[in-house]
Amino acid sequence: MLLAVAGGAGGVVAGYTPAQLATFVWVGQGLLAVVLLWGWSDLAERIRTGDVASDLLRPVHPVVSYLAADLGRAGYALLTRFVPPVLTGLLFFDFKLPGRWPTVPLFVLSVGLAVVICFGCRYLVNATGYWLQDVRGPMILWTLGSGVLAGLYFPLRFLPDWILLPLWLATPFPSLLQTPLDVVIERDDWPVQAGTVAVQLVWAGLILLGCRTVQRRAERRMVVQGG
């Protein structure tokens, strides 16, 4: 689909060559399962049933234990869900392979950060259950917003700058998919490339802090409830 766009625009679109776009699409499909944008409601389920009480009795902070589980899941997904689409793309399409050695470690770091940020967002969406019991509403809004704003439907670089910059700096969404993808196809020179990963780093810190704060508020509230 995006390749047709590239054809229509006569080669380079928003700074992407057709080979870069093909790589963007296939690696993006692979990453989708690794960061697990959608379909995680374990915590919300446990809040609803009250099982979450036993999580709170453990000596490990709940955010830490859920994050550890999610990192394990992401590692497994990297082997099973990331490799097939990337291989498919490699076989059938013109692929843009990294041309500078720092790209590779940077990409690995970027994917790791994307997983952490995405976990944090999902945790926050699930944690609304402490107040609302039913998380369907926040879930729907998250599902709607995350796909389009993370760069899953089209590369965010297609958007005009005045939308793109605030979106990239002030929301965690582009850090979920767009950043690792732009890193791996070397869309930008290395200073910008490293800069986008730095933005991810900031967001990962902010989101985890947010999770901790929300968790603490929720626990206080539960004590009040006597639960």
Add this chain to the structure above:
Amino acid sequence: MGVLPAYLALLRGQARAQASYRTSFVVDLVGNVGATVFDVFTVLVLFQVTRNLGGFDRAEAMVMVGISSAAFATADLTVGSIERVRQYVRTGLLDAVLVRPLGALPQLLLMDLPLRKAARSLFGIGVLVTALALADVSWTPGRVALAVLAPLAGVVFFGSIFVATATLSFWWIDSGEVGAAFTYGGRDFTTYPMTVYSGWFRAVFAYGLGFGFVAYYPALALLGRADPLGLPAWVGWTAPGVALLAAAGAATAWRVGVRHYRSTGS
């Protein structure tokens, strides 16, 4: 007589039940419309960076988007709930439906008339009307008729796809994702001009399964453009015929399926 009041009672009960939790209902409504809004938004963004897509400009492509989204959303509103037959088969609820003295298919459709999908359908129709107003269409009486008929035919066509894929569950009890690939994949396929696809994939989806006749060919006929793929100009007018064929096929599959149905015993 006597059958109609029973259907109406089913319908009234549905409407009352769904409106009783107002906030959830509004959230569902927003979520549903949002999905379609983003589909349309994506196409508009693509045209930000390119002037044409598969040989069509923005106004022309939007006519296809309009027909596709209006037809799909309306089919989803009226027939989409048939997807839940899977759960009904698994839980045994279908047995209860079959012993009532009413038709099985109408009952299943009325058991869940998702009002939340209504806004989506209206949005799709709005996109189509806007697209037709902005596109350079030289209106003739025939084209006016086609502009009305094409989305309706699309509704029938997508509805048939819904019913046909739901029929799978009579043979294969938990057949979720296979059907979804055809319904939602088909919707995404009809959103764009067919010229952007290629090879066997285009052949199978556009001509083999008939998705090309939902939005692409009617849009060509409305816009008065020759088909870059080389089919004659009158093909766009065959959309209603293709839809009726699809409906006949789906109805047959459904009847065979219901006859074949053996309860899961739950």
